Amino acid sequence: MTLQERYEREFPKSRAKALEAQIVFPGGVTHDLRIMQPFPIYTASAQGAYKFDLDGHKLVDYWAGHGSMLLGHSNPQMVEAVQKQVALCTHAGGNSELELEWGKLVQKLVPCAEFVRFTGSGTEATLMALRLARVYTGRQKFLKFAGHFHGWHDGVAIGSDPPYGSLSVPGIPNEIAKFTVVIPPNQPELLESTLKADPEISAIILEPTGGHWGAVPIRGEFLQHCRTLADRYGQVLIFDEVITGFRVSPAGAQGYYQVRPDLTTLAKILAGGLPGGAVVGRREILSAIESRPGKPKVRHPGTYNGNPLSAAAGIATLKQIATGTPCELANRAGKNLRNRLNEMFHRENLPWIAYGDFSMFRLLPRYHGPRPKMATGDADGFIPYEGDLEKLDGSSDPQFKFAFRQAMLLNGVDLPGFGGWLTACHTDTEIEITVQAVRNAIHLLAAEQIGS
């Protein structure tokens, strides 16, 4: 029986649902990351580091709500807070005490958060951050880095995905694309010459641990360069901490690396896994949302801004994050997983490598470059191919990725691709299951000569 036949036999209920979905949703799914061949699995429930699918499998989960569930699934305090709030009021409109408590927690945790404005999502947060930067500087363009993802609105969708040579994105007018300047990450000299040459650039926006949650890692030194250059050439520095916020540390990447941006965008963990986002930062920039005599007002409606249900989940989550323990647990689990995977690849002489920072990990198949030195027991922090954008985040072979995911699911692990997000609930037990699953999956693919 082939890998795909085994997969189809193991997940019949998901298969049936996926067939139904084909006539409801374009591509049968509701998010691009959920595209899967021959069909995706359907989740029935989730608890801690696990999810349970319709066919009764217990799967170690590395989707973690697209990175939003740092505390693990169904965290008891979060569930209790949401259950209490759902009976009281899901959304009355108008103001609530909860939004105030939520905003104060954000102010307390995020170093740059002098002011907080809640949005409905991370995409809305980056949209607003860039608009605020334009108003503040009076300039029209912004600069982003190739491979950095900031949601799907027009300006930021450019340069997010390979091939990076082409900046034309279906549905985005060329006129709008002209306002987005895209350069490769980690090149301080190129960044400086670009900013110097173009006085119309209002902002530098970036994912502070690297594009696509660290496919091409960024470290503190480059963040400091961005800060220095933004000060020198007058741009607003925006850290998009939609993934890294409350994950890397309670104070996000800016807290860990001690580099303070002017604005920060947040979502995911912010709202405890419910929908929600925020743009936070310097008072004088965010005050453009206020009505000020003689000054332009940036309009900002949004039905679900600061809604009570997301606020309840966010408060219950951020209170736990504030202790520091969940980030520590997840970061330690991430380091263990990367180290254990690399030990296994080394021992079995497999051309794969695991890398990443904090509680995020990535797998690189067909890797033939230098390897981290395994002798010390902690060989974490290695950046393959010296951070080469095309090699680390270039176009990949979807059939190989789908086959690998099928093989991982057959071995009890659900990955969104070649990597994923850990939670505070991933322990040595789940790491052991995962290392074995990756090993078995690679052997399964090799047996069918998939990807070779």
Ligand SMILES: Cc1ncc(COP(=O)(O)O)c(C=O)c1O
């Ligand atoms: C770094 C980053 N920014 C922005 C977004 C967009 O957030 P949302 O999906 O809430 O619109 C994402 C989503 O994954 C993200 O990873």
